Amino acid sequence: MGLYATIFWVAIGTWLASSAYCLVRNYRLARKSGLTVLASPFNHRNGLFMIFVTPLAPFLKRWLPRYLYEGMQFTVHGWEFADNTEFHERLGWSVMRASPGGVTLWTGELDLAVELMARTKDFGQGDLTGVFMGFFGENLVTSNGEAWVRHRRIVAPTLNERISNLVWTEALDQSRQMVEYALDQPGGITDNVIDGVCSIAFNVLGFMGYGLKKPWTVVPGQDSGMAYFDAVQTVTKGLVPAAIVPHWIMRLPFMPAASKKLGRAVKNVPPFTADMLERERVLLKGKTDSRGNLMSMLVQLSDQEKQLDGKQGEVRQYLSESEITGNLFMFTVGGYDTTSSVLSFAITVLACYPEWQDWIIEEIDQVLSGDGEEFDYASTFPRLTRCLAIMYETVRIYPPFAHISRQNPAAVTLTSGPRPVYIPAKTEIFINSYAIQTDPRNWGPDARVYRPARFFSSGRPPIGEKLIHPPKGTFMAWAAGPRVCPGQKMSQVEFVGVIATLFRKCRLEPVREPGETMKQARSRFEELLRDAQPVVTLTIKDPKKVVLKWTRR
Numbered sequence: 001m002g003l004y005a006t007i008f009w010v011a012i013g014t015w016l017a018s019s020a021y022c023l024v025r026n027y028r029l030a031r032k033s034g035l036t037v038l039a040s041p042f043n044h045r046n047g048l049f050m051i052f053v054t055p056l057a058p059f060l061k062r063w064l065p066r067y068l069y070e071g072m073q074f075t076v077h078g079w080e081f082a083d084n085t086e087f088h089e090r091l092g093w094s095v096m097r098a099s100p101g102g103v104t105l106w107t108g109e110l111d112l113a114v115e116l117m118a119r120t121k122d123f124g125q126g127d128l129t130g131v132f133m134g135f136f137g138e139n140l141v142t143s144n145g146e147a148w149v150r151h152r153r154i155v156a157p158t159l160n161e162r163i164s165n166l167v168w169t170e171a172l173d174q175s176r177q178m179v180e181y182a183l184d185q186p187g188g189i190t191d192n193v194i195d196g197v198c199s200i201a202f203n204v205l206g207f208m209g210y211g212l213k214k215p216w217t218v219v220p221g222q223d224s225g226m227a228y229f230d231a232v233q234t235v236t237k238g239l240v241p242a243a244i245v246p247h248w249i250m251r252l253p254f255m256p257a258a259s260k261k262l263g264r265a266v267k268n269v270p271p272f273t274a275d276m277l278e279r280e281r282v283l284l285k286g287k288t289d290s291r292g293n294l295m296s297m298l299v300q301l302s303d304q305e306k307q308l309d310g311k312q313g314e315v316r317q318y319l320s321e322s323e324i325t326g327n328l329f330m331f332t333v334g335g336y337d338t339t340s341s342v343l344s345f346a347i348t349v350l351a352c353y354p355e356w357q358d359w360i361i362e363e364i365d366q367v368l369s370g371d372g373e374e375f376d377y378a379s380t381f382p383r384l385t386r387c388l389a390i391m392y393e394t395v396r397i398y399p400p401f402a403h404i405s406r407q408n409p410a411a412v413t414l415t416s417g418p419r420p421v422y423i424p425a426k427t428e429i430f431i432n433s434y435a436i437q438t439d440p441r442n443w444g445p446d447a448r449v450y451r452p453a454r455f456f457s458s459g460r461p462p463i464g465e466k467l468i469h470p471p472k473g474t475f476m477a478w479a480a481g482p483r484v485c486p487g488q489k490m491s492q493v494e495f496v497g498v499i500a501t502l503f504r505k506c507r508l509e510p511v512r513e514p515g516e517t518m519k520q521a522r523s524r525f526e527e528l529l530r531d532a533q534p535v536v537t538l539t540i541k542d543p544k545k546v547v548l549k550w551t552r553r
């Protein structure tokens with residue numbers, strides 16, 4: 001054997017031996033939990049594995065022996081949505097996976113989930129969240145411990161009632177433009193409603209986040225006129241490669257045009273942000289109040305803290321420039337993708353179920369009565385509770401995030417379940433919120449049926465009736481505990497504003513294919529919903545198949 005061949009085989013042998021050693025060590029650690037443990041030779045933290053496992057999953061499922069696929073299934077992005085609760089029912093509601101890369105826990109158990117969410121000091125965000133959400137700078141989502149307290153204190157107050165007001169006004173304006181466009185199409189038929197709601201979410205975010213007012217367009221984010229916003233939008237769409245592949249590799253001359261565009265965007269976000277913040281500070285100079293948008297408030301709150309630096313103790317209280325950059329990026333990813341996902345699913349679901357359209361139209365006609373187009377946020381939004389129940393039921397069954405992840409720096413024992421569960425240090429924990437939200441034990445025998453009225457105490461609530469609070473932990477689309485989503489209210493205001501505007505003006509139904517009955521067309525839409533795929537958030541795979549007929553009311 002030649003020298004190079006020897007080096008090659010020694011390297012392979014060393015790698016195999018160290019992988020086997022790590023697998024055995026991690027398996028032993030996982031066994032201490034007392035839970036079912038699946039051992040898998042596939043290291044889920046390997047970059048190539050991360051990129052290819054999800055697209056290759058359907059083939060691997062067919063080719064690999066069952067026990068090998070089962071040990072890998074957890075690592076396929078969105079497996080929990082496709083699987084429903086079948087896996088947990090078969091193998092246990094909490095299952096450990098041991099691989100050469102570490103130990104992973106998946107749980108669909110209510111008690112454990114509540115405990116995990118409450119103990120923020122013991123269970124923080126995992127290091128992989130930092131890889132995917134923190135590559136422009138540490139932010140509220142990626143930070144833990146004292147840094148998280150600092151981020152939360154500055155960032156969460158920016159998502160306030162002033163922002164809700166802006167979001168409401170812009171959501172109404174954008175959705176009015178979309179309805180007029182749809183009703184103007186021949187026969188009121190469109191195949192671009194999903195792009196349309198993305199465009200609404202994009203423009204609402206641009207307006208409330210950066211003070212950027214744009215008309216609604218069929219294609220979302222078509223040249224916003226703001227280089228920063230366009231770059232962030234590109235990175236949001238290519239989040240996984242953007243996080244893993246260095247931007248200079250993506251920009252190499254032989255790379256495809258889309259990769260070069262992504263690489264340029266990743267490179268440009270930090271200098272564009274620096275530029276934008278500098279201009280914002282010039283505009284804010286000498287003013288005591290911010291300009292009302294999110295970026296302006298973030299800069300102002302952080303700069304105020306900076307002036308107090310040193311007077312509040314040793315620990316830094318303000319956000320550094322890279323942390324502001326990180327938080328602005330996180331707002332764009334968090335604020336745009338989530339709301340557009342829920343709107344896409346809600347509209348498709350409502351087209352399937354005309355009875356729920358009637359239910360909200362009854363409310364909308366009472367609350368938004370009169371000929372005018374202006375509806376005050378403070379007095380209108382709180383009365384549109386059926387529209388809000390549509391959002392709750394949509395995120396219960398089609399949550400933008402099907403799980404919530406955590407990681408524990410040190411070993412911990414969970415005590416809230418029927419037996420103590422030992423969690424080894426650095427376990428990657430996934431709370432299967434989708435399973436919890438569709439589990440008949442938590443939601444009754446019709447848990448998988450779309451029934452928004454379940455969020456009221458009576459089946460036919462009077463208009464403006466308050467929604468009930470589901471039992472603790474059973475509904476965590478916006479998470480729970482100290483790290484609950486600070487954008488919850490904002491997303492609700494936007495959703496309700498859009499849905500109320502659409503159904504005030506029109507009704508929707510699926511467009512039938514030749515020879516199809518309406519019942520069959522609705523079943524076809526239900527199939528599109530079941531076939532959804534998590535990308536960054538849950539996404540309808542082929543949005544062009546959502547062909548709708550809009551009828552003016």
Ligand code: HEM
Nearest residue numbers: 140141334335338339400405477478479483485486487491
């Ligand atoms: C339907 C819309 C939304 C849903 C379903 C949603 C869901 C969630 C969930 C599940 C978490 C917890 C993540 C975790 O702890 O791992 C979260 C956190 C967060 N969300 Fe949202 N979100 C939505 C909209 C928004 C919006 C509009 C914004 C801001 C513009 C936002 C900003 C955040 C932030 C900053 C966090 C981190 C909080 C922390 O760690 O302290 N979200 N969201």
